[in-house]
Amino acid sequence: MAEIITAKVLRYDPSTDDAPWFQDFQVEWVEDPSGIMTALQVLHAINYDQEQIGYDYCCRSGLCGRCSMLIDGKAALACWTPMTPGDHTFEPLPKFPVVKDLIVDRSRAYERFIEANTSIQTVNPIVNLPDIDYNLYWNTLERLNMCRECMCCYSVCPKLQDKGSNWKDFSGPGALMAIAQRYLDTEDEADRLAQAVYSGLFICDQCGECNKVCPSYIAIVDIIAQMQEDATTRGLQPSGTAEFM
Amino acid sequence: MSEVSRRDFLKSAGLVGVGAAVAGLAGCGSNTTSSNGSSEDASAVPYPVGVHEADVLVIGGGIAGCTAARRAMAKGASVIVVDKGLWGHSGTSGINWGHDTETNEWSDDDGSGTIAFWCMCHDGMPDQTFALALCQAVHKARPDATTEQVGSILERTPDNHPASLNAVAPFNGDHGCFPRYFAQSVKRLGAEIHDRTNILDVLLDEGGNVAGAVGLNLKTGEASVFRAKTVVMAMGSFAWISGWNGMSPYTIAGPENTGDGHRILIQKGLAMRDMEQEPFDNVQWTPIGIRQGMGSTGGAITNHTLLLNKNKERITTRIDTPPEGRYYGNAELMRLCVKTILDGDATENGGFYVDARNFADPTNNRYYRRCGENQMRALGYEMPDYVEVVPEQWETAGRPFNYSTTAETEIPGLFYAASGQGSWFGMAFFGAYGTGFMAGEGAADKAAELSAASAIPWDQVNGILGDAYSLLDAEPENGIRSTIVFRKIQEAYWSGLGPIRNEEGINATLAELDRIESEDIPKMFVPSKSKQMNSDWLRAIEAKSLITCARGVAQAALIRKETRGAHCRTDYPALDNVNWLKNTKVQLVDNAWVSEVVDIDDSIISKEILATIIPDFGIDITVKPN
Numbered sequence: 001m002a003e004i005i006t007a008k009v010l011r012y013d014p015s016t017d018d019a020p021w022f023q024d025f026q027v028e029w030v031e032d033p034s035g036i037m038t039a040l041q042v043l044h045a046i047n048y049d050q051e052q053i054g055y056d057y058c059c060r061s062g063l064c065g066r067c068s069m070l071i072d073g074k075a076a077l078a079c080w081t082p083m084t085p086g087d088h089t090f091e092p093l094p095k096f097p098v099v100k101d102l103i104v105d106r107s108r109a110y111e112r113f114i115e116a117n118t119s120i121q122t123v124n125p126i127v128n129l130p131d132i133d134y135n136l137y138w139n140t141l142e143r144l145n146m147c148r149e150c151m152c153c154y155s156v157c158p159k160l161q162d163k164g165s166n167w168k169d170f171s172g173p174g175a176l177m178a179i180a181q182r183y184l185d186t187e188d189e190a191d192r193l194a195q196a197v198y199s200g201l202f203i204c205d206q207c208g209e210c211n212k213v214c215p216s217y218i219a220i221v222d223i224i225a226q227m228q229e230d231a232t233t234r235g236l237q238p239s240g241t242a243e244f245m
Numbered sequence: 246m247s248e249v250s251r252r253d254f255l256k257s258a259g260l261v262g263v264g265a266a267v268a269g270l271a272g273c274g275s276n277t278t279s280s281n282g283s284s285e286d287a288s289a290v291p292y293p294v295g296v297h298e299a300d301v302l303v304i305g306g307g308i309a310g311c312t313a314a315r316r317a318m319a320k321g322a323s324v325i326v327v328d329k330g331l332w333g334h335s336g337t338s339g340i341n342w343g344h345d346t347e348t349n350e351w352s353d354d355d356g357s358g359t360i361a362f363w364c365m366c367h368d369g370m371p372d373q374t375f376a377l378a379l380c381q382a383v384h385k386a387r388p389d390a391t392t393e394q395v396g397s398i399l400e401r402t403p404d405n406h407p408a409s410l411n412a413v414a415p416f417n418g419d420h421g422c423f424p425r426y427f428a429q430s431v432k433r434l435g436a437e438i439h440d441r442t443n444i445l446d447v448l449l450d451e452g453g454n455v456a457g458a459v460g461l462n463l464k465t466g467e468a469s470v471f472r473a474k475t476v477v478m479a480m481g482s483f484a485w486i487s488g489w490n491g492m493s494p495y496t497i498a499g500p501e502n503t504g505d506g507h508r509i510l511i512q513k514g515l516a517m518r519d520m521e522q523e524p525f526d527n528v529q530w531t532p533i534g535i536r537q538g539m540g541s542t543g544g545a546i547t548n549h550t551l552l553l554n555k556n557k558e559r560i561t562t563r564i565d566t567p568p569e570g571r572y573y574g575n576a577e578l579m580r581l582c583v584k585t586i587l588d589g590d591a592t593e594n595g596g597f598y599v600d601a602r603n604f605a606d607p608t609n610n611r612y613y614r615r616c617g618e619n620q621m622r623a624l625g626y627e628m629p630d631y632v633e634v635v636p637e638q639w640e641t642a643g644r645p646f647n648y649s650t651t652a653e654t655e656i657p658g659l660f661y662a663a664s665g666q667g668s669w670f671g672m673a674f675f676g677a678y679g680t681g682f683m684a685g686e687g688a689a690d691k692a693a694e695l696s697a698a699s700a701i702p703w704d705q706v707n708g709i710l711g712d713a714y715s716l717l718d719a720e721p722e723n724g725i726r727s728t729i730v731f732r733k734i735q736e737a738y739w740s741g742l743g744p745i746r747n748e749e750g751i752n753a754t755l756a757e758l759d760r761i762e763s764e765d766i767p768k769m770f771v772p773s774k775s776k777q778m779n780s781d782w783l784r785a786i787e788a789k790s791l792i793t794c795a796r797g798v799a800q801a802a803l804i805r806k807e808t809r810g811a812h813c814r815t816d817y818p819a820l821d822n823v824n825w826l827k828n829t830k831v832q833l834v835d836n837a838w839v840s841e842v843v844d845i846d847d848s849i850i851s852k853e854i855l856a857t858i859i860p861d862f863g864i865d866i867t868v869k870p871n
Contacts, residue, residue: 013775013777014777015465015775015777016775016777030491030533032531032532032533033531034531034532034533034624034626036531036532036533036534036624036625037532037533038532038534038535038624040492040534041492041533041534044492044493045492047780048728048732051772052728052772052773052779052780052781054778054780056331057500058330058331058335058336058339058340058499058501059340059342059499060492060493060534060535060536061535061536061537061538062535062619062623063340063341063342064334064339064340064341064499065334065341066330066331066339079534079535080623080624081623082623082624082625082626099464099777100775100777100778103778105464110332110333114429114432114433117433118395118396118426118429119394119395119396119426119429119430119433120393120394120395120396122394125390125394126390126393126394127390128351128390128407129389129390129393129407129409129411129419130407131401131405131406131407132398132401132405132407133405134401134402134403134404134405134607137398137400137401137405138401138607141398142398142400142421142611144398145343145397145398145421145423146343148341149333149334149425181396181398185398187393215623217619217622
């Protein structure tokens, strides 16, 4: 007999349901030469062969960032998460309002990316593409490019959780990386380090939770640590935060 | 929809007499004043409708749509952008894989030097008058510099230089354009953005000018009317039509790419050009769940030594060394792949091997270099030295046949932007960025000349919404779930219009589409009646787009009785430059398809010259691998 995955999916349609509820689905394990069945395949199997569930997806190969959710309690991309036979839970990404089932509205984090303004600030428009140190390009900037805006880092950051939440003062890990991209590149002429400080750079205490869930393997904490050190050198470390403003 | 059919709908939906009461909600917007002439006013529409108005409406938020929106805003127009998926992450642009770029912005001339290369790459088929305008637009638009200014960092080589070297050349390539930065820019510039909103149709006024569009907010199921002086249609491809491989379609494209734009154009009676051109690439066969695209490594992008047949022999040795200084285009590689399959030299799963032993080498395209590393880190999967890949569709090239040099269609005020004919050589970026720039500029210029947008034709709105909501409400006996009908259309398409085609197979696809339309569509239903993010409802709406596009492709594929570009006919395997430097033209007239082949526009480069520079092979290559 084929092996089975039992998917416990947190269902919620705000237009019809009083509260979120778990529903169990049995999905047959797909034999594949790689030995891998992804979480997205499990969701497809439920949606196409059993009943409609709300989940978002696009690229299926870890690129677009649309299928971020909590799988077995961990923030991850469904398409980039290998499953094993047995029980698994699927829940929407926390800290965001649910649109339906596993689809959330990530606007509150996305707006921080908009505010970060990743467009390169230059006095004169770019005419030719400049040289960039290869190590900086390949090991840092190219990874920052690959941010999926999946918002997994926002859902795990302790500084953005309910107790002691800093959504007001802290742009969050993803938006800080957008600012870092401009701080580290060789073209931007704005004071991006000061911007990072104004965006809550020193609220981060380098716990490292974001690094663990980033599907693009961006060294978020290391980059924040470098910016904190540079800001301290420049005398930009704040002495505290306002209680309420 | 006519008055009679509107009444019929209201009757069937049990809404007669209810309309007036509900329609009060439509009056909440500031732009719902009644129209003149024969159009009804908003009070006749029995649905809550939000109305939004701007100078220019852009439909689609990919590279083409974002570029159009940015250009229109730069010219002073107010802009609404509507996107079916998640903003910045929708459709194929939204995959954000770090798109390859193509540009002529550092060229000495204004684009006129680019056109010969462009026409050669696309097997002689471009409309040369339009292609020249496109090349000039890209030269002016400076896509590489703009890409970097807006946020992406394009590829740098190990000696620190940009991969393009800012080289003075008619064509210049780079890698690493992330459309999400363009999307961020559009939002920052103040466009009114409606994402997760599916455009159902474009609205026309009594004079046949564009008046706006009507759509559904997928998050809530509420209707929106977008009123605008001009409209840019940048709705992407219909590559999601292509087959079913076990977990999703045989396509590298995004799930939004269901051809809604093509369907709208066809149903408005516009003739379409080269609909048979359906570019394929190759994707990793296993792990099945990821199907990472990596076919181009075998031919076009880095070098052409990496794509191998089942015996691990280079398939590109089937033809002579390509002309000096150029690499294989995507369509040429596709023809070589099809020939390899036909000769029985494909792998067990119907594809090829990619030699991935040196994937991580810094001389390779940035996208491929981390494939092995990422799969190991995320999945614990060790990519083999030779990765099996299979054909998958990645784009569609059909576009409005008549297309002005300002990217305006035959419908006044309706502009069109898409990768289009840039796609089958693999230069989708050039086409999408260039036409986006042209359409955004054209739409803003035209809007500036108009004192007001046309009145909202409420009778059309009513009919369009009636069709959409009736799909949600339908309760047929022995109903078939919409997603199942949708998949049957995909399978019908794949069987006869996939990468390997012949007359018998195309006609079989048409017969199956007839059957689906007469037997399955009337039974199609949506099990959940929730209006909230109801993907089954969306698929029911999109089924009409898929069928219309499939029929258009079939009509064009039947009349191109040769192999050219991304169209391979086993019954006509040769590429014939003597008789077939032609475009196909298909059109829905009074609900019947009319198709013909038309001589190409060779007003700049003559057919005789083209015949000497186009790689002259179809799927009739006889040279066997070394």
